[in-house]
Amino acid sequence: MLIDTVAGIGRSTLRLLAEIGRATLFFLRALAAMFSPPFYFREFGHALLTIGYFSLPVVGMTAVFTGAALAIQVYAGGSRFQAESVVPSIVAIGMTRELGPVLGGLMVAARVTSSIAAEIGTMKVTEQLDALVTLSTNPMRYLTAPRVLAATITMPVLVGLGDIIGIFGGYLVGTERLGFNRAAYLKNTVDFLETWDVTSGMIKGAVFGCLIALVGCYYGMHSNRGAQGVGRATKTAVVMASVFILASNYILTELFFTG
Amino acid sequence: MIELRGIHKAFGANKVLRGVDLTVPKGKSMVIIGGSGTGKSVTLKCVLGLVKPDAGEILVNGQDVTKADRDAFLASFGMLFQGGALFDSLSVWQNVAFRLLRGSQKRPKDEARAIAIEKLRRVGLKSSVADLFPAELSGGMQKRVGLARAIAADPDIIFFDEPTTGLDPIMAGVINELIREIVVEMGATAMTITHDMSSVRAIADDVAMLHDGVIKWSGPVSRLDNSGDPYLDQFIHGRAEGPIEAVR
Ligand SMILES: Nc1ncnc2c1ncn2[C@@H]1O[C@H](COP(=O)(O)OP(=O)(O)OP(=O)(O)O)[C@@H](O)[C@H]1O
Ligand SMILES: [Mg+2]
Numbered sequence: 371m372l373i374d375t376v377a378g379i380g381r382s383t384l385r386l387l388a389e390i391g392r393a394t395l396f397f398l399r400a401l402a403a404m405f406s407p408p409f410y411f412r413e414f415g416h417a418l419l420t421i422g423y424f425s426l427p428v429v430g431m432t433a434v435f436t437g438a439a440l441a442i443q444v445y446a447g448g449s450r451f452q453a454e455s456v457v458p459s460i461v462a463i464g465m466t467r468e469l470g471p472v473l474g475g476l477m478v479a480a481r482v483t484s485s486i487a488a489e490i491g492t493m494k495v496t497e498q499l500d501a502l503v504t505l506s507t508n509p510m511r512y513l514t515a516p517r518v519l520a521a522t523i524t525m526p527v528l529v530g531l532g533d534i535i536g537i538f539g540g541y542l543v544g545t546e547r548l549g550f551n552r553a554a555y556l557k558n559t560v561d562f563l564e565t566w567d568v569t570s571g572m573i574k575g576a577v578f579g580c581l582i583a584l585v586g587c588y589y590g591m592h593s594n595r596g597a598q599g600v601g602r603a604t605k606t607a608v609v610m611a612s613v614f615i616l617a618s619n620y621i622l623t624e625l626f627f628t629g
Numbered sequence: 630m631i632e633l634r635g636i637h638k639a640f641g642a643n644k645v646l647r648g649v650d651l652t653v654p655k656g657k658s659m660v661i662i663g664g665s666g667t668g669k670s671v672t673l674k675c676v677l678g679l680v681k682p683d684a685g686e687i688l689v690n691g692q693d694v695t696k697a698d699r700d701a702f703l704a705s706f707g708m709l710f711q712g713g714a715l716f717d718s719l720s721v722w723q724n725v726a727f728r729l730l731r732g733s734q735k736r737p738k739d740e741a742r743a744i745a746i747e748k749l750r751r752v753g754l755k756s757s758v759a760d761l762f763p764a765e766l767s768g769g770m771q772k773r774v775g776l777a778r779a780i781a782a783d784p785d786i787i788f789f790d791e792p793t794t795g796l797d798p799i800m801a802g803v804i805n806e807l808i809r810e811i812v813v814e815m816g817a818t819a820m821t822i823t824h825d826m827s828s829v830r831a832i833a834d835d836v837a838m839l840h841d842g843v844i845k846w847s848g849p850v851s852r853l854d855n856s857g858d859p860y861l862d863q864f865i866h867g868r869a870e871g872p873i874e875a876v877r
Pocket of ligand 1: 669711
């Protein structure tokens with residue numbers, strides 16, 4: 371009984387370690403593929419479009435409603451200390467440092483990780499990945515590298531745009547519902563916001579973007595056979611990407627804002 | 630020349646290949662027959678390096694495939710997958726010309742397209758299908774596009790996994806002739822898997838029968854009918870009774 375339990379723990383530990391090893395190897399191979407020829411520019415352009423451009427509406431929607439809700443909460447919280455005037459700066463800092471990259475990242479993960487995992491998973495189970503290899507094309511270079519590169523480049527841009535839209539959402543609620551003066555709100559935002567607030571969020575965005583595409587590709591390429599295999603790969607990819615985003619966000623925040 | 634020596638491959642407890650020995654001379658057409666699920670497709674994938682054998686050695690032109698430069702090695706290969714394996718994000722002509730549009734065999738786009746359309750014609754497809762997507766084609770048409778893609782770059786070694794399955798008898802005849810032509814005129818080495826005995830007779834120089842994880846019989850196609858091998862006889866005549874069990 372005890373032996374069984376211990377053996378079970380041992381087995382899952384070994385499986386976990388093997389998985390971590392495989393994933394790390396995958397990451398290194400993706401890096402190598404990203405920085406050495408041949409490069410597939412068409413695939414890269416296509417990935418920029420589908421990952422970056424078409425994610426704009428999702429990121430924009432997320433940002434505007436988050437900024438608006440944040441303004442109301444900060445106002446309510448601030449009024450307990452007669453400090454309602456902090457709304458513009460807290461909204462700006464909250465959006466740029468945390469909510470913009472994290473919520474944007476999670477939304478893009480839902481959209482992009484799932485579609486990458488499902489697409490590559492289907493290619494795997496229909497032998498399209500094998501066909502690529504026989505046509506002297508490395509799937510890591512042809513499929514993974516362009517997607518990871520595109521996601522890493524476009525996520526910071528999306529985060530930057532999300533920041534602006536989110537601050538605008540806070541501004542709308544602040545001026546229309548909470549009675550802030552328009553000029554004063556804007557001045558307050560600009561005066562208190564530091565460059566590092568924005569760049570730190572964008573760096574987070576780049577890391578999340580890399581994770582989003584990488585995780586999607588990894589689970590797609592390791593998908594099991596059949597429709598069920600692809601379904602499971604897609605689900606796992608989205609869950610893992612989200613967990614990785616939240617965990618790496620904590621680590622990056624520790625690195626950036628403590629000590 | 631392709632040589633397989635003592636190839637073993639198991640998937641978990643399922644021992645699929647248990648010592649396959651097979652030699653395909655250069656410029657010859659080898660047809661592999663055998664029951665469904667006996668590992669014919671796996672054998673081809675082993676040669677291509679898509680499946681890693683557990684044991685054994687595969688030599689192509691005397692060179693160990695696991696040690697060769699893979700991209701250069703695969704550049705001389707063409708493969709028709711059993712399921713077609715067309716890229717559904719690319720149009721038909723871009724599928725056929727895939728190799729001609731990138732990598733070491735890259736050429737101008739209109740030249741690649743012209744070659745693709747010519748190859749499509751050879752597998753009996755009109756140029757009007759060139760701009761369709763694979764999902765818009767019938768199963769048999771997809772198969773033929775896969776075939777056109779396999780021969781697009783005039784490979785030296787070609788593998789066909791069930792090239793005529795799902796085709797009407799006339800089209801099957803066209804494809805059989807095409808495969809024969811590729812071997813005779815272009816001097817390519819071919820390995821074909823098929824269940825269609827008329828295909829076997831039309832395509833093969835040599836035939837090998839895979840059963841129970843080994844090559845049970847192999848020899849020239851002329852000896853197919855008087856081999857004296859009970860397994861082969863049962864197989865080519867499609868009898869339910871014989872040494873091969875019907876439930877596998
Ligand atoms: N990737 C894989 N993972 C696990 N098992 C596999 C895999 N590929 C093939 N097999 C198993 O290997 C065996 C042989 O498969 P293979 O596709 O080579 O059969 P086949 O001889 O081509 O049959 P058919 O004529 O029906 O195409 C089957 O039992 C199959 O379940
Ligand atoms: Mg098969």
